[in-house]
Amino acid sequence: MNEPAKKEVLSAPRAAPLKRSSLYEAVAERLRDMVMEGELAPGSRIAEKSLCEAFGVSPTPLRQALKVLASEGLVEMLPHRGARVTTVDREEVRDLFEVMAALESLAGNLLVVRASDMDIAQVRALHDEMMEHFNANRRPQYFALNQQIHARLAELSGNRVLKDLEQSLTLRITRARYVANLDSARWEESAREHTYFVEALEARDAQALSEALSLHMRKTGQAILQGLPASP
Incomplete structure (x- = not known):
């Protein structure tokens, strides 16, 4: 019987390239931690280009990840203007x-x-x-x-x-x-x-x-x- 696959643990620094089968999930996880811990401050705009360079990913998985965080109420998607971190109400x-x-x-x-x-x-x-x-x-x-x-x-x-x-x-x-x-x-x-x-x-x-x-x-x-x- 095959052993169940073990979940990959992200142990690399934040700026290291990400490797995972569902890349946008890894990006979402990293962004979520950054929002939770205040590294991305409430009300701040998401610098997509800088984050893509830091994570070593293209804009597509980053934007997919931002949609996940938007569904969780952590970021707000701005029409034609990217995204920003929501404030704590x-x-x-x-x-x-x-x-x-x-x-x-x-x-x-x-x-x-x-x-x-x-x-x-x-x-x-x-x-x-x-x-x-x-x-x-x-x-x-x-x-x-x-x-x-x-x-x-x-x-x-x-x-x-x-x-x-x-x-x-x-x-x-x-x-x-x-x-x-x-x-x-x-x-x-x-x-x-x-x-x-x-x-x-x-x-x-x-x-x-x-x-x-x-x-x-x-x-x-x-x-x-x-x-x-x-x-x-």
Whole structure:
């Protein structure tokens, strides 16, 4: 039996030529990271020629990638004028978290019925690893596992529409989190909230889990809104 193909990992510097079967996907991935991390600033125009030279690609895969990012709300296509990075809209961030809080509440009710004991044990293992990073003050690793846990919970809910919605909205929320300046007090509070809802999941307490997940998302939204820079 043939072994499944392993996904190629991009480890080259940003300016190195890209090699991948679906080149525009690799370009989209790189551009997405640049937007998320602020390397391409909100409101800035996309310098297509410079990026093509940096990535070692023709304009076609770059423009295909920009269409992908436009569908995700990260860039805006300008008629006959290329593209620019969208700004983080405070009202949109508020609306996103209201929807995410409702999705998390639904996920909590579904999880206690549909997640197996092994599934819950895997979530616990991810949580414990995340807390190791928290205790060692390793923020990037902590937040990477934080997102992985939420994605796994959405998957374990067994509802594909919920999973797809969460994935789409999380992408836009992640960008707002990068822009916001979250303080250490909120980080500590968030870690405690994670511990609480993992314990509720282990106890298969639907009400406690649903309420904890929803509250966690609402408080995260409030913190991000407070941390966003003021509009000019």
